[in-house]
Amino acid sequence: MLMLAIVSCKNEEEKNEATEVAVKKKPKVEKLYGFVFDDYDVVRDTIKRGDFFGSIMDRNGVGPGKVYEITEEVKDSFNPARITAGKKYFVLRAKDSAKTPEYFIYENDKINYTVLALGDSVYVQKKKRPVTIKKREISGVVTSSLSEAMQAQGLSNMLVYELSNIYQWSIDFFKLQKGDQFKMVYHEKYIDDTIFAGIEKVDAAVFKHQDKPFYAFRYNTDTVSGKPSFYDSEAKALQSFFLKAPLNYTRISSRYTKRRFHPVQKRWKAHLGTDYAAPYNTPIVSTANGTVIASSYTSGNGNYVKIRHNGKYTTQYLHMTKRAVRNGEYVRQGQVIGYVGSTGLATGPHVCYRFWVNGKQVDPFRQNLPSAEKIKDSLKDDYFAYIEPLKKELDQIPYKHI
Structure with a gap:
């Protein structure tokens, strides 16, 4: 009886180990753009210079007559003639001997994409990939240029554009000095929680140039357009009526x-x-x-x-x-x-x-050139209450030093 019990346990252990191996070897299902790619024969490619929708369809077995039918059916919502070189696309084909194309997926950008159904029922769906917003705080110091200061921390060059855009009326970025410092509170966009997709918005920043701190806070005073502007810690507009220069000059x-x-x-x-x-x-x-x-x-x-x-x-x-x-x-x-x-x-x-x-x-x-529209007196109390926690957050971020 004792031997039978031992054999029984051993068989059970072998069965469990086999189950664990089977679970580990189970392939991961690839799901993108709302489709389970494993259900299709997938063509992945990038639109090359000289490509057009008809030639892509022709390579995938869709004849001119069907292409004409598709373009006529969807012309009010999607123009296949305007697909751009460098953009990714996918053709989802049936897993049959004919490999019949069923869907064409076109990446408009990192977030937006277009699904074109190619079967008996032709239609277009414009969709967005799931995007999450993450708040970030950064601090940096200029050693030679703003872009190098960003790169030294592995940050996106988009932040160079954001800072330059905010301070283009008050700081000459061609005259930055070694040791100038900056701090930012901003939000980044991520696709599927992992793929960086750009800057969502900058809430606040401070740029210390020649030992003088230039604060900037995003605030919306235009209820009509809903477009915010940046103002300093005294509610003065950073924007000027005129830019300092008509270009990025040498x-x-x-x-x-x-x-x-x-x-x-x-x-x-x-x-x-x-x-x-x-x-x-x-x-x-x-x-x-x-x-x-x-x-x-x-x-x-x-x-x-x-x-x-x-x-x-x-x-x-x-x-x-x-x-x-x-x-x-x-x-x-x-x-x-x-x-x-x-x-x-x-x-x-x-x-x-x-x-x-x-x-x-x-x-x-x-010339003593005029500044942009100031915050109205009626909004100043609200503005100062709004920026108080942002300024406190900025001030608590330690400056980086050379």
């Missing part, structure tokens, strides 16, 4: 002066503008909202754009390789209006930025 090659030796005409004359040197095709942006009153070409100015911002201020941008706006068009601050070139009387790629006040050409660096 250097200022020539400033506003009443007397300069012209490099092309070889004579002394006034230079009533500021030259920003930059590589060819660098985007040039409007420094403020306004209406284009000239988008043209002359032998001296080359391709140029002139913008009236209001009854007092006008700006002009010269020597473009090409213009991106038309006469009469309304443009917003930061909108691309052209690209750096050397057309007209120019010896190298740059933009000559000219500035008028009440019809008189002036040096913009010597």
Whole structure:
């Protein structure tokens, strides 16, 4: 009896071990975009230059007649002709001898995707991958550049853009000093809780430049558009009526002066503008909202754009390789209006930025330019109550040092 009991236990142990091995070897089911991929023969690829929807379908056994039927059926909700090179796509085919294509999945971006049903019932579904938002706090110090400071901590270059965008009116990022420090409270987006998908928003930041802290707090005063702006610890707007410069420039090659030796005409004359040197095709942006009153070409100015911002201020941008706006068009601050070139009387790629006040050409660096709209007195108590915990959170984050 004792032997039987021992044999019985051993058989049970072997059975349990076999079950455990079976469980371990069970393959993981791949579920993406709402489909169990294991149920299909899956074609995974990236749209290449020269590809179009018809050619992709043809490679997967869908003839021209069916392609025409599909495009006609879905043209009001999805235009297959506008698929973009570099985007991922999937073709889900039936697991049969014909491998009949049943679905086409197109990644619009990391989050949004389009499902196109290819069977007897043709339809489109526009969907989003599940996104989670995670709050983060960071601190950094500049050793040579802001981008290198971010990279040193393994942070996204998107944060460089966010900080530059917030402080573009108050800090010249071409004049950062070694030892400048920054801290941020912000939110990141993640797909399926693991794949980084960008910055959701920045709640607050402080940038210590030349030992002076510049605070910035995101706050919405515009109930109509719902678009927030950034304000400092005293409720003053960080945004200015004008940007400091019309582009990300390499250097200022020539400033506003009443007397300069012209490099092309070889004579002394006034230079009533500021030259920003930059590589060819660098985007040039409007420094403020306004209406284009000239988008043209002359032998001296080359391709140029002139913008009236209001009854007092006008700006002009010269020597473009090409213009991106038309006469009469309304443009917003930061909108691309052209690209750096050397057309007209120019010896190298740059933009000559000219500035008028009440019809008189002036040096913009010597103007006391207006700031953006301030927070109304009626909202200040609410604003200070809102930023109090954010400022406390920022101040508790330790600064990094070199």
